[in-house]
Amino acid sequence: MTFYFEQPAKPSAELLTFPPIRLGRALFPIADLIYIEAQVSYSQFYWLDDQSFQLGRSLKYHHDKLPSFWFIRIHRNYVVNRRFVERLESRDDGYWAHLSTDLTLPIARRRWHDVCEQMMGEGPVSTRALRAIFYAPQK
Secondary structure, eight states: OEEEOOOOSSOOHHHHHSOOEEETTEEEOGGGEEEEEEETTEEEEEETTSOEEEEESOHHHHHHHSOTTTEEEEETTEEEEGGGEEEEEEETTEEEEEETTSOEEEEOGGGHHHHHHHHHOSSOOOHHHHHHHHOOOOO
């Protein structure tokens, strides 16, 4: 089962006005933050311009500081910016988030329905409704 999402070409006003992340003298706008990966007691940030850096503290700490509508916890090791999610896929080997940057990140089984609901908008969505709206036959 695959769910496709159209993403806006430009970031929303909320993302553009959210305070950027400061690292030394450099400012990094969160609109360009693709995803964050947990690495032991650090978090690795990955940006649109192929830059990445590590910050101390847990993934949960950083996720709680970001706008919850735009940043989704898809796995215990990953938080992703929904602006870059092109499709979600359910396969025999697990659940996957395909990003517009040609990256594929795993989605935890227990988070699959929550991730689908967050990508679809507000309110609980049944698997049947998701299939009816976004089901795309495998080629």
